[in-house]
Amino acid sequence: MPAERPTLSRVLSEYGIGAAFVLELTLFSVLSPHFATVDNLLNVTLQTSITAIIAVGMTFVILTAGIDLSVGSIVALSGVLTTVVLRADLPVPLAYAAGLGAGLLFGVLSGTAAGIFVTKFRITPFIVTLALMTIWRGTAFVITEGRPVWELPEGFSEIARARVSFLPLPTLIMIVVFALAHFVLTRTKFGRYVYAVGGNSEAARLAGIRTDRVLIQVYVLSGLLSALSGILLASRVNSGQPNAGLMYELDVIAAVVVGGTSLFGGRGTVIGTLIGSLLIGVLRNGLNLMNVESYVQQVVVGVVILLAVMMDRLRKR
Amino acid sequence: MASPLLAMTGIVKEYPGVRALDRVDFDLYAGEVHCLVGENGAGKSTLMKILGGAVQMDGGTIAIDGRQTVINSPVDAQRLGIGVIYQDFRLVDELNVAENIVLGQEPAGYGFLTALDRKAEHRRAREVLALLGESLDTRVSAGFLSAAKRQIVEIAKALSRNVRILVMDEPSASLSDHELNNLFAIIRRLKSEGVGVIYISHRLEEIFSIGDRVTILRDGSRVETGAVQGMDRRTLIRLMVGRELEQEFPKEDCTPGREILRVENLKAGMLKDISFSLREGEIFGIAGLVGAGRSELAHVLFGARSRDSGSVQLNGEDFDPQSPGEAIEAGCGLLSEDRNRYGLILQMNIRENVTLSNLRELVRGLVVDRRSERTVAERFAGQLKIKAPSVEVSVETLSGGNRQKVILARWLFTRSKLLIFDEPTAGIDVGAKREIYLLMNDLVRRGIGVIMISSDLSELLGMCDRIAVMCNGRITGILQRQEATQEAILSLATQFAEAEDYAG
Numbered sequence: 001m002p003a004e005r006p007t008l009s010r011v012l013s014e015y016g017i018g019a020a021f022v023l024e025l026t027l028f029s030v031l032s033p034h035f036a037t038v039d040n041l042l043n044v045t046l047q048t049s050i051t052a053i054i055a056v057g058m059t060f061v062i063l064t065a066g067i068d069l070s071v072g073s074i075v076a077l078s079g080v081l082t083t084v085v086l087r088a089d090l091p092v093p094l095a096y097a098a099g100l101g102a103g104l105l106f107g108v109l110s111g112t113a114a115g116i117f118v119t120k121f122r123i124t125p126f127i128v129t130l131a132l133m134t135i136w137r138g139t140a141f142v143i144t145e146g147r148p149v150w151e152l153p154e155g156f157s158e159i160a161r162a163r164v165s166f167l168p169l170p171t172l173i174m175i176v177v178f179a180l181a182h183f184v185l186t187r188t189k190f191g192r193y194v195y196a197v198g199g200n201s202e203a204a205r206l207a208g209i210r211t212d213r214v215l216i217q218v219y220v221l222s223g224l225l226s227a228l229s230g231i232l233l234a235s236r237v238n239s240g241q242p243n244a245g246l247m248y249e250l251d252v253i254a255a256v257v258v259g260g261t262s263l264f265g266g267r268g269t270v271i272g273t274l275i276g277s278l279l280i281g282v283l284r285n286g287l288n289l290m291n292v293e294s295y296v297q298q299v300v301v302g303v304v305i306l307l308a309v310m311m312d313r314l315r316k317r
Numbered sequence: 318m319a320s321p322l323l324a325m326t327g328i329v330k331e332y333p334g335v336r337a338l339d340r341v342d343f344d345l346y347a348g349e350v351h352c353l354v355g356e357n358g359a360g361k362s363t364l365m366k367i368l369g370g371a372v373q374m375d376g377g378t379i380a381i382d383g384r385q386t387v388i389n390s391p392v393d394a395q396r397l398g399i400g401v402i403y404q405d406f407r408l409v410d411e412l413n414v415a416e417n418i419v420l421g422q423e424p425a426g427y428g429f430l431t432a433l434d435r436k437a438e439h440r441r442a443r444e445v446l447a448l449l450g451e452s453l454d455t456r457v458s459a460g461f462l463s464a465a466k467r468q469i470v471e472i473a474k475a476l477s478r479n480v481r482i483l484v485m486d487e488p489s490a491s492l493s494d495h496e497l498n499n500l501f502a503i504i505r506r507l508k509s510e511g512v513g514v515i516y517i518s519h520r521l522e523e524i525f526s527i528g529d530r531v532t533i534l535r536d537g538s539r540v541e542t543g544a545v546q547g548m549d550r551r552t553l554i555r556l557m558v559g560r561e562l563e564q565e566f567p568k569e570d571c572t573p574g575r576e577i578l579r580v581e582n583l584k585a586g587m588l589k590d591i592s593f594s595l596r597e598g599e600i601f602g603i604a605g606l607v608g609a610g611r612s613e614l615a616h617v618l619f620g621a622r623s624r625d626s627g628s629v630q631l632n633g634e635d636f637d638p639q640s641p642g643e644a645i646e647a648g649c650g651l652l653s654e655d656r657n658r659y660g661l662i663l664q665m666n667i668r669e670n671v672t673l674s675n676l677r678e679l680v681r682g683l684v685v686d687r688r689s690e691r692t693v694a695e696r697f698a699g700q701l702k703i704k705a706p707s708v709e710v711s712v713e714t715l716s717g718g719n720r721q722k723v724i725l726a727r728w729l730f731t732r733s734k735l736l737i738f739d740e741p742t743a744g745i746d747v748g749a750k751r752e753i754y755l756l757m758n759d760l761v762r763r764g765i766g767v768i769m770i771s772s773d774l775s776e777l778l779g780m781c782d783r784i785a786v787m788c789n790g791r792i793t794g795i796l797q798r799q800e801a802t803q804e805a806i807l808s809l810a811t812q813f814a815e816a817e818d819y820a821g
Contacts, residue, residue: 187684189676196673199662206621206659207727208645208674266664 016311017260017272021279028286035289042168048281049174050075050236051248052274053229055255056181057222059273062256063185064198064218065265066118066125071226071252073136074110075245078103078230080140083149083240086156095153100231107227108220110136115216125219133249140242149240160236170232177225181270194218198265255280258308279308320383322347322513323368323482329376330363337363339537340377345482345513350504352516352524352545355534355557356746357716361517364534365484368515369401370394381482400475401484404744408467408474410460415442417459418474445473449503463608465496472503483507484515489523490743493606493772494807501527519746520773521550533557558748566779567751569758571598573782576633577766578735583627585617587790591627595735595766600757602781603770604806609787611770612654615737618768619651620644632734645674650728652721654740654770660724661712668694668708671726678730697726701756718749725756736760737768742776754780774803786810 029036054071061068082103086095110132117128162169185191193214196204205211234240259276261268283304287297323345330338338360345351353361366372368379370391379386381397388394394401408417415438442455451469453462459470468488475483485504489497504514504527516527524531528545533556540556554565574597583591588610595601603611616622618629620638629636631647638644641651653659661670671694672679679690694708701722705715712723721741728736738757742750757767757780771777777784778801785795786809794809 183684187687189680189685192669192673192676192685195665195669196662199664200658203659203662204673206619206641206651206653207662208640208642208731210640210642266662 017258017275017279017308020308020311021275021282024279024282024286028282028289032286032289035286038166040285040289042166042171044278044281044285045171045174046168047285048277049168049170050229050233051251051255052174052277052281053177053232054222054226054248055252055259055273055277056177056270057225058252058256059181059259059261059268059270060185060194060218061125061222062253062261062263063194063265063268064215065201065263066215066218067129067253067263068114068219068222069126069129069249070110070114070132070136071222072245072248073133073140074107074223074226075230075233075248076242077136077140077143078106078227079234079244080143080149080240080242081106082231083152083156083234084143086152087149092153103231104224104227107223107225107230109223110227111220111223112216114223115219118219119212119215137242144240144242146242148242152238157235157238160232170236173228173232177228178270178274185270190214190217195266198267200266251280254305258305276308280304321345322382324380324383325364325368325377326380327377328364328367328374328379330360330367330372331375335537337537338367338374341534341537341539343532343539343542345515347481347511347513348508349529350508350514350516350527352518352528352531353534354518354521354524354531354553356748357718358536359534359557360537361534362486365401365486365515365517368394368399368482368484370399371401395478398479398481399484400478400480400482402468402471402475402486402488404487404490408459408470411458413456413458414453414462414470415439415455417470418442418445418455418477420474422478441477442473445477448476448506449473450506465492465499465607468492468500469503480512482513482515484517486517487519487744488516489518489520493608494774495606497523519744519750521553521747522775524553525550535559554747557746565747565751566776567754567758568780569762571761571782573597573599574764577631579630580618581628583614583617583624583629585622585624585627586613588613588617589791591792593785593792593795595768597764597766598761599782600761600767600769600780602777602784603768603787604774604777604784605787605810607772609810610790611787612739613790614787615651615739615768615770618644618735618737619649621651645731645733648732648734650731650733650736652724652728652736652738652741654743656717656720656724661720663713664711666709666711667698667703667705667715667723670712670723671697671708671730674727675731693730694726697729700729701726702752716749717745718752721745721753722756733765735766735768737770739770740772741769742771742773750776774806777801777806778803788812
C-alpha cells in the first residue's frame with residue numbers, strides 16, 4: 001500500500017462527505033419544491049441542533065478512541081432535573097439559574113463519573129457509559145414516576161423558540177458550540193492532547209501528558225453538551241420527558257462517523273461532524289417533505305450511513 | 318546446483334512518485350540462507366512483501382522450482398510454501414500457542430457448529446515445536462510470551478504449513494545474544510531439511526555467521542549478489558551505503574564533568590541494589606540479556622514505574638518522579654526501544670511530535686502559537702538534520718533514523734539534561750546509525766548525560782565511556798572503556814547470583 005498521508009486523507013474525507021452533502025441538497029431541491037426555502041432550511045438546522053451539539057462532545061470522546069453511550073439518558077435526566085427545579089416556585093431569575101444550573105451540573109457530574117471509571121478503574125468506556133445510560137434513564141423515570149413534568153413557568157419554551165434576528169436560538173448555540181470546539185481542537189494545547197491520547201495513548205503518557213486528565217475532561221465535555229441539548233429539547237417540548245433522547249447515542253455516533261472521525265481515535269474533525277449531522281438531518285427532512293413513510297425512512301437513513309462511510313473508505317485508498 | 322527453488326526476475330514496483338524496486342533479480346536455492354541487506358528504503362521489505370503476496374508487483378516474473386507462478390495474495394504465497402515472519406509479529410495475543418500455530422489451518426470440513434479438536438491442535442503444535450527443539454507450553458496465551466518465544470511460535474506456525482521458503486525480516490531486533498544463537502541453531506536445522514531461508518538484518522555480524530550468500534539492495538536496485546565468504550564487513554557497508562564509511566563508531570574523547578545523576582541502592586520490582594553515577598559528557602552503557610531489567614531501570618528513572626526504595630539524585634537534587642511528566646519536568650528524556658509504540662504519535666506531523674511535551678512554552682493566551690511552534694520544530698529539525706520536505710509532513714513517512722531524531726528533538730526542546738536511549742539503533746540502517754552516534758557525541762558535548770541501553774555489544778563497546786552489565790535485576794559489574802571486551806560483558810551478563818537464589 002502507498003504511504004498514507006493523514007492530513008491529506010483528512011481533507012479528502014471531509015471533501016468526500018462535503019460532496020455527498022451538496023449532492024443531497026441538490027437532489028432534494030429538485031425533488032421537492034418546499035425543500036430549498038429559507039424557512040425550511042432554518043427548520044432543519046433547528047431540528048438538527050439538538051443531536052449536533054451532542055455530536056461535538058461525542059467527537060472529542062471518539063477522538064480519544066472512546067465512546068459515550070450515556071448521552072441520550074443525560075438528555076432525558078438533565079431535562080427532567082431542569083424542569084423539576086423550575087417548578088419549585090422560586091422567584092423568576094433565580095428559578096432559571098437554578099433550573100439550568102441543575103441540568104448542566106448533572107451533565108458535568110455524569111461526565112466526571114464516566115471519566116473516573118474509565119481512567120482510575122480501567123473499565124472500558126463502552127461498559128461504563130452503557131451502565132450510566134441505564135442508570136440515568138431509570139433515575140429519570142423514578143423521579144417523574146414515569147410521567148412528563150408539565151406546567152412550567154411561562155417563558156421556558158421561549159428558549160427553543162427565540163430567534164436572534166432570523167436565526168433560531170438553538171441554531172445559533174449550535175454554531176457557537178461548533179466554532180468553539182473547532183478552535184479548541186485545532187488551536188489549543190487541550191485539543192492537541194486529545195489527538196495525541198487517541199493516536200497513541202502510551203506514547204502520549206510517556207511524552208509527559210496526563211492522559212487520565214485529558215480523558216476525564218473529554219467525558220465531562222460530552223456530558224455537559226448532552227445536558228445542554230437536554231435543556232433545549234425540554235424547552236422545545238415545554239416539558240421534562242423521562243423518555244426523551246431515546247436512541248440519541250446511535251444518531252450521534254452515526255453523525256460523527258459519517259463525518260469521517262475514526263472510531264479507533266486520533267483522526268477526525270468537528271467540521272466533519274457538523275456536515276455528518278446536517279447530512280442526516282437534511283435526509284430526514286427531505287424524506288418527510290416527500291411524504292416518505294417513517295418506517296421506510298429508517299431504512300433509507302441506515303443505507304445512507306453505510307454509503308457515506310463506504311465512500312469515505314474508498315477515498316482513503 | 319539444480320534449478321533454484323525461487324527465482325524472482327526483473328521485479329518492478331512503483332508507488333506514486335517513486336520506483337521502489339527497479340528490475341531486481343533475486344534467487345534462492347533449497348538449503349541455503351540468502352541474506353538481504355540494504356539501508357532502510359532500499360526495497361528489502363517491498364521485495365519480501367511481493368513474495369509474501371501482501372503487495373502486487375508491477376513487472377517481472379516469479380518462478381518456483383523453475384515454474385512460473387503468480388502470487389496475488391497471502392493465501393497464494395502460503396499454498397506455494399512461502400512463509401514470511403514480519404518484524405512486528407503477527408500473533409493473536411489472546412489465543413494460546415497451539416491456537417496461533419494452527420490458526421487458519423482448521424480442517425476445511427468444519428461447519429459453524431463443529432467443535433475443534435483441541436487435543437489434536439495441541440498435539441500438532443507440540444510436534445512442530447519439537448522439530449525446533451523447543452518444548453513451550455502450548456496452553457499459554459501468546460500475549461504472555463517474550464519476544465524470543467513469540468518468534469519461535471512464528472517459526473513453528475510457518476513450519477506447520479510445510480514451508481519451503483522462509484523469510485525472516487529483522488528477526489534479531491529484540492533478541493539477546495543467547496537467544497540469537499538459539500535462533501541460528503534452528504535456522505541451521507531448517508537448512509539441513511532443505512528449507513530456503515531469506516534473512517534480512519541490519520546487524521552485519523549476523524550475516525557473516527549465518528549467511529551463505531548475500532544480496533545488497535540500494536535505492537530499489539540490486540547492487541550485488543555474492544557468497545558471504547568472499548565479503549568483508551567493509552565491502553558490505555560500502556556496497557550498502559554507496560560510499561566508504563570512514564569509521565563505524567565515531568567516538569570522541571570527552572573529559573567527564575560534574576556528576577549529573579547518582580543512583581544509590583535502588584530497588585524496584587525485579588531491580589535490586591542498583592547503584593551507579595553518571596557525569597556530564599559521559600555515555601554510560603547498560604548491557605545485559607533480554608529480561609535482565611535494563612528497560613525496567615529506564616522506566617523507573619523516567620517515572621513510568623514506581624520504585625520501592627533507594628535514592629536517586631539528578632543534578633544534586635532528589636529525584637523521585639511519580640509520572641513521566643514529572644521526570645520530563647526535572648530534565649529527563651527517554652527514547653524508547655519501540656519508538657512507534659511508545660514514542661511517536663504516528664497520526665501527527667513532525668512539528669506536533671516535537672513540541673508535544675513542551676506545548677506550555679508555546680501557548681499564548683489560550684492558543685498554541687503556531688508560528689513559534691513551527692520555528693521551534695524547524696530549528697531542531699535543522700540541528701538534527703531530519704530529512705523531510707517540511708516539518709508539516711506526517712512522521713509516518715519518515716525512516717527509522719529520522720523518527721528517532723524527531724523524539725530526540727522533543728527532548729532537546731524540553732531541555733533535558735539526562736537522556737536515556739533504549740536500543741537506539743534497533744531497526745536503523747548503517748548510515749543512520751552513524752548519524753545517531755554523531756548526535757550522541759553532540760549531546761555529550763552540550764553537557765547532557767547519556768545512558769545507552771543496547772543489545773548490540775559492538776555499539777556499546779564502540780561508543781560508551783563505561784558499561785554497566787546487568788543480570789537478573791542487578792548490576793553485576795561496571796566496566797571502564799579500556800577494560801570492556803565482548804567476553805567480559807558476556808560473562809557478567811550471565812552471572813546469576815546463585816548463592817542468594819538458594820537462600821531466598
